[in-house]
Amino acid sequence: MKRLLASLVAVAILGTGCGGVARIQTTVDATDRSAYTALRGFQNIEESAWHGHALWPNAAQHRQIGAKLSSAFDLIAKIAAGALALQPGESLPKAITDEMTLLGAAVADIVSLSNTAPPEVGVQAQKAHRQVQRFLSVTKGRR
Amino acid sequence: MTPTTKAPTKALEINGQSIDIGQIINLIAQYGPVTIGAVTDVIAAIKKGLGVVDPTAAIADLTALVNDALTAKAEADLAATGLDPQD
Numbered sequence: 318m319k320r321l322l323a324s325l326v327a328v329a330i331l332g333t334g335c336g337g338v339a340r341i342q343t344t345v346d347a348t349d350r351s352a353y354t355a356l357r358g359f360q361n362i363e364e365s366a367w368h369g370h371a372l373w374p375n376a377a378q379h380r381q382i383g384a385k386l387s388s389a390f391d392l393i394a395k396i397a398a399g400a401l402a403l404q405p406g407e408s409l410p411k412a413i414t415d416e417m418t419l420l421g422a423a424v425a426d427i428v429s430l431s432n433t434a435p436p437e438v439g440v441q442a443q444k445a446h447r448q449v450q451r452f453l454s455v456t457k458g459r460r
Numbered sequence: 461m462t463p464t465t466k467a468p469t470k471a472l473e474i475n476g477q478s479i480d481i482g483q484i485i486n487l488i489a490q491y492g493p494v495t496i497g498a499v500t501d502v503i504a505a506i507k508k509g510l511g512v513v514d515p516t517a518a519i520a521d522l523t524a525l526v527n528d529a530l531t532a533k534a535e536a537d538l539a540a541t542g543l544d545p546q547d
Contacts, residue, residue, distance in 0.1 A: 357532050364535055368546055376542065383539025390533050 348452040349397035355448035359441040373434040385423045392420040400456045417453050424449045
């Protein structure tokens with residue numbers, strides 16, 4: 318783990334001296350953060366509703382949303398780390414594209430699970446969906 | 461953020477201040493497995509430091525973000541077990 322972190326930190330530092338690499342990293346990094354923040358915002362609302370004994374979510378929805386969020390959080394970190402380690406022009410490995418597919422599916426499921434939620438929850442779910450889609454789009458194009 | 465200083469010749473020094481990369485790495489490493497954005501947060505913090513932001517503040521921001529990510533992950537995992545009490 319320390320070796321991985323050190324290598325990524327080194328890539329980040331070196332990137333500041335190389336405009337193209339730095340721009341790619343900045344873009345991927347920024348959208349990664351936005352995707353995480355939006356999902357975290359949704360999670361805060363959902364957790365508040367659950368612990369506040371609201372009608373939504375029920376136990377099954379809360380459990381499923383937890384599983385999807387846990388998966389999504391892991392996938393965001395994996396995809397971003399993988400994309401940041403690539404050089405400009407280097408194709409995304411299949412492992413990363415597979416993870417991107419899984420992330421997209423997980424967030425789509427979260428939106429579906431929020432269909433019966435109050436409007437403000439749905440709005441936050443849609444926001445998370447948009448931010449994740451932007452993250453995936455930027456990572457795919459890495460620009 | 462638009463950097464107002466050029467990239468330093470010594471990557472770890474900005475305006476006489478240094479970013480302790482080892483401190484950042486140790487900070488993250490002690491949390492164990494990579495959690496949400498932990499790695500990319502390290503990079504973001506360094507970028508902030510390479511701009512004009514106080515590196516100490518950047519590390520503090522990083523700590524807060526990592527803690528938040530750990531909380532988020534723990535909450536999600538607990539909910540996924542089906543054993544998350546409502547009270």
